[in-house]
Amino acid sequence: MTTSTDARATKRGPILRIADATNSFVHRFLPDPYVIGALLIAVIFLWGIVATPTTPAQMMKYFGDGAWSLVGFAMQLSVVIVTSQALANTPPVARVLARVATVPKTPAQAALFVALFTAAISVLNWGVGFVAGVILAREISRRMTGAHFPLLAAAAYAGYTVWSGGLSSSIPLTLNTKGHPLEKMTGQVPLTETIFSPTNIAVVVAMAIAYALVARFMTPSKAEAVGLPPESPEAVASDEPEKKEGTFASMLEHSRVLSIGLGVLGLVWFVMSVATGGLNALNLNLVNLLILSLGLMLYKGVVPYLRAAEDAGRAIIPIVIIYPLYAAISSMITNSGLGEIMTQFFAGIANAQTLPVITFLTAGLINVFVPADGGHLVLQGPIFLELAQQFGADRGMVVTAMAMGANWTNLLQPFWALPLLAIARLGIRDIMGYCFVMLVAGGLVACLVFGIAPLIL
Incomplete structure (x- = not known):
């Protein structure tokens, strides 16, 4: 007679079993992101000396010059975390999120819904999608029994990565801007060849659906589900006015005229x-x-x-501490010539039909070491767009492959995951097993689209 444990095990599909194995591996062997950054520093430093004419003194210079090059960007992401959490904890926003969170009715539906919702918002704007997805995941976990919060956070992160095919995609927008770095080679590349092209739309839709379906089939049983972490801010701002002293200073501090006036000023500039x-x-x-x-x-x-923003202050510490390491890594790769070595290797095995796939995979590899779209444009753009001209390949398709690949391996790279994890109050090991499975699924789907597109367009 089959025991209940055996029966439950037989119901676990292949995707969920792969996710279980991946999660187990990640929890045992994946170190903290700061350790990963430190190891990458050592590898890149030595590789640059061995593989290029760069001297140790030059590598040290690239390290030092680059370490603080992302200070402004780190500040921007810190503001994302603090302000988004403060906004999400207001009663009006909480009511809207509560209504949206009622759309999925089961934990499996929730995983699929979060991935698709985040992808749809991120296609419109990556900054909004980055915040909205994880906040919705948190709201669903707060309200739905059996929802597995780490999986929902991973689904939100995966859905967010398709922003590179959307309206705020930096590589296509840069190439459509007069005076861009590659203008002498390509001229201005119109968005009809990139963001609004059939290939781009197809790959964005295909990857978003792949992420959503894989997330849905990785949903564990309700008995195995993990809810919100204890430190997650589960209370929203109260509708009741705060008690305040009857002093002039206190009246100013709690004046809605001042807070609304400041808000209106910023809102007018936005409009x-x-x-x-x-x-x-x-x-x-x-x-x-x-x-x-x-x-x-x-x-x-x-x-x-x-006071509400102060609650999120602790969450920005990983960004402040870790981002200088990735800034230094990016500087060493770009200035030593390592990035060009990686790019030239893949360029040497491409032809007219395989160029989009090779571009996508190369972008994904470079992104593990240089997680910034600007770096991809500088490293890949001159070589792969020149190859597109030589082969007579669709340059817009190559640009699309570069942009999508540059964000595909964000599912493997903690650089972009850290701000999302800070909002979710999770660790990298909580989501990376799920992210890896979605990384494989998304990569296969993208390669299929980029492989077929040159043959039919």
């Missing part, structure tokens, strides 16, 4: 920027201003807003 620049005007700074402004308008004074 003006979008009205004059369109959707292309949306960037991380503008999205941060929108989130900050809405938060100020929804709290009962400036000081209550600051």
Whole structure:
């Protein structure tokens, strides 16, 4: 007679069994992201000396010069975390999220829904999608019995990575801007060849569906589900006014006139920027201003807003400490010539039909070491776009492959996961097993689309 444990085991599909094995491996062997960064520093430092004419002194210079090159970007992401959590904990936003969170009815539906929802928002703007997905995952976990929060967070992260095929994709937008770095070679590449091309739309839809389906089939049983971590901020701001002293200073601190006035000021600038620049005007700074402004308008004074923001302060520590390592890694790879070595290797095995696939895979590999779209454009752009001209290949398809590959391996790279994990209050090991399975699925689907597209277009 089959025991209940055996019966439960037989119901576990192959995808869930792979996820279990991957999670087990990750929990045993994947170190903290700071350790990963430190190991990468050592590997890149030695590799640069051995594989290029770069001297140890030059590698040290590249390390030192690059270490603080991402300070501004780290500050932007820190603002994302602080302001988004403060906004999410206001009663009006909590009510909207509560309504959206009721759409999925089962934990499996929740995993699929979070991935698709995040992908849809991220295609419109990556900054909004980055925040919205994980907040929705948290809201669903708060309200649904049996929802597996680490999987929902991983599904949100996977859905977010398709932003590179959306309206805020930096590589296509850069190549469509007058005076871009490769203008002498390509001229301006219109968005009809990249973001709005059939290939781009197909690969974005295919990868989003792949992530959603894989997440759905990785959903564990309710008995195995893990809810919100104890330290997650589960309470939203109260509708009741705070008690305040009857002093003039206290009245100013809790004045809605001041907080709403500041919020309206930021909101007006946001509207003006979008009205004059369109959707292309949306960037991380503008999205941060929108989130900050809405938060100020929804709290009962400036000081209550600051108190809510303080709760998220601890979550930005990993970004402040770890990002200098990745900035140094990027500097050493770019300046030593290691990035060009990797790119030239893959370029040497490409032809007209395989060029988009090779571009996608090369971008994915480079992204593990240089997780920034600007770095891909500098390293890959001159070589692969020149090859597109030589082979008579579709340059827009090559640009699309470069942009999608540059974000595909974010599922393996903790650089972008850290801000999301800070909002979720999770560790990298909590989601990386699921992310790896979705990485494989998304890569296979993308390679299939990029492999077929040159034959039919």
